[in-house]
Amino acid sequence: MKVEVIVGLKEGVLDPQGKAIHHALESLGYQGVQGVKVGKVITLEIAGNDTANAKKEVESMCETLLANTVIENYQIKM
Incomplete structure (x- = not known):
């Protein structure tokens, strides 16, 4: 299953x-651009069909490695 993690400040x-x-x-x-924010998109290929379990695993990945949760937010798209 394909999962996208969107990380931004x-x-x-x-x-x-x-x-x-x-x-x-x-x-x-x-001249019409009022602001710009830069982030990153991380695409993961996860084995299996269990969406709930995969989401929990990806949340753990985000909390430990993929995002600096002190200064960044993340969003998971399954």
């Missing part, structure tokens, strides 16, 4: 990469 955490992209977009003439 929590509200209030500075995002220098997002600010750099925002500035670059404005420099290129894209």
